Amino acid sequence: MIITVASGKGGTGKTTISVNLALSLNNVQLLDCDVEEPNCDLFIKSNIIEKKDVFTLVPEINKEKCIFCKKCTQLCEYNAIVVLEDKSFLIKEMCHGCGVCSYFCPEHAIIEQKKHIGVIEKGEKLGLQIITGKLDIGEVMAPFVIKEVKKNINKNQINILDASPGTSCSVVASIIDTDYVILVTEPTPFGLHDLQLAVDLLRSMNILFGVVVNKSDIGDNKVFDYCEKENISILLTIPFKKEISQYYAQGISMVESNSSYKEMFKNLYEKILKQIGNK
Amino acid sequence: MKLAITSDGIDLDAIVSSRFGRAKNFIIVNIDTMDFKCVENIQSINSVSGAGIQAAQIVANEKVDVVITGNCGPKAFKVLESANIKLIVNAGGSIKELIEKYKNGELKITEMPNVKGHWI
Numbered sequence: 107m108i109i110t111v112a113s114g115k116g117g118t119g120k121t122t123i124s125v126n127l128a129l130s131l132n133n134v135q136l137l138d139c140d141v142e143e144p145n146c147d148l149f150i151k152s153n154i155i156e157k158k159d160v161f162t163l164v165p166e167i168n169k170e171k172c173i174f175c176k177k178c179t180q181l182c183e184y185n186a187i188v189v190l191e192d193k194s195f196l197i198k199e200m201c202h203g204c205g206v207c208s209y210f211c212p213e214h215a216i217i218e219q220k221k222h223i224g225v226i227e228k229g230e231k232l233g234l235q236i237i238t239g240k241l242d243i244g245e246v247m248a249p250f251v252i253k254e255v256k257k258n259i260n261k262n263q264i265n266i267l268d269a270s271p272g273t274s275c276s277v278v279a280s281i282i283d284t285d286y287v288i289l290v291t292e293p294t295p296f297g298l299h300d301l302q303l304a305v306d307l308l309r310s311m312n313i314l315f316g317v318v319v320n321k322s323d324i325g326d327n328k329v330f331d332y333c334e335k336e337n338i339s340i341l342l343t344i345p346f347k348k349e350i351s352q353y354y355a356q357g358i359s360m361v362e363s364n365s366s367y368k369e370m371f372k373n374l375y376e377k378i379l380k381q382i383g384n385k
Numbered sequence: 386m387k388l389a390i391t392s393d394g395i396d397l398d399a400i401v402s403s404r405f406g407r408a409k410n411f412i413i414v415n416i417d418t419m420d421f422k423c424v425e426n427i428q429s430i431n432s433v434s435g436a437g438i439q440a441a442q443i444v445a446n447e448k449v450d451v452v453i454t455g456n457c458g459p460k461a462f463k464v465l466e467s468a469n470i471k472l473i474v475n476a477g478g479s480i481k482e483l484i485e486k487y488k489n490g491e492l493k494i495t496e497m498p499n500v501k502g503h504w505i
Contacts, residue, residue: 185435190468200435
């Protein structure tokens with residue numbers, strides 16, 4: 107089972123849902139795919155048992171061999187290679203590491219070099235395994251690191267993936283090939299607007315999903331109206347509570363602060379299973 | 386002496402475009418003879434990313450000396466600089482007016498990009 111926790115808007119409570127769901131179920135693995143700002147382990151505080159470096163390949167042009175034929179620049183989908191009359195160079199931050207330039211260079215003037223872009227940390231705490239992807243500062247190719255995180259998915263466990271906010275490549279890389287997506291939102295105009303974008307994305311990818319409304323008693327009713335109109339199931343509502351925020355700020359999860367919350371998250375999981383079963 | 390001026394139009398009466406990377410066309414003018422031609426920037430417009438990088442290579446290919454446009458970001462600027470092409474930004478008005486202003490020395494060459502890089 108692979109469940110991804112996503113949202114449109116940031117700061118709606120993806121990490122809260124991921125962490126608390128993971129802590130409320132058995133045989134779970136938590137995978138932090140928000141590699142630009144991974145924060146699940148702030149709440150788990152695991153013992154790191156393994157670290158693995160993530161590399162991508164970037165081209166390097168051999169200036170002696172380059173004949174400025176422009177083949178590479180014509181083929182590069184991202185305009186990462188510049189070829190002028192008597193100069194050629196790479197604009198590193200544009201490169202997606204696809205390798206097409208070196209593959210097609212007729213002079214074999216482009217070789218690919220390994221470049222460090224992040225790390226994967228594996229941790230463990232009281233039987234819960236947590237895999238955290240961390241993108242290096244200044245790097246942009248988050249999907250590479252996310253794919254490395256997802257290589258740790260164990261089909262015999264419940265895998266809970268914490269995605270990044272928005273609807274960008276990173277989110278697509280996280281939610282692709284997952285069984286179910288929990289969209290976390292809040293009942294505000296921004297929450298609704300970005301939820302709609304996320305719903306469009308999931309529908310276009312044909313992935314089953316439901317909504318969790320966090321801080322459900324603030325704002326307005328439009329998120330609820332929208333979900334009803336669109337026939338989207340609301341899996342859980344969590345009213346705003348100052349004490350939840352206070353514990354959060356100390357790195358203490360909801361279920362750790364009050365174990366009776368576990369029932370709420372178990373119930374959430376049951377609803378997901380039911381929705382998958384009904385399909 | 387060749388200028389490349391960004392524009393959505395096709396001749397000297399057209400207005401300069403504020404965009405460099407995704408401008409529709411480049412009006413390439415030889416200011417000594419006033420001969421001009423319109424070079425399409427369609428390849429850059431259709432780029433997923435790096436339109437400015439692509440556009441800079443197109444004008445470099447045309448062997449222009451100076452680019453006149455509205456805005457230019459750091460990556461396109463780097464390519465223009467590498468190709469020894471001078472850049473004038475914040476330009477307004479018609480191509481004709483800009484050529485006159487350039488000839489009269491009223492336009493200032495910029496030493497740096499005037500907008501930040503954009504990813505989309």
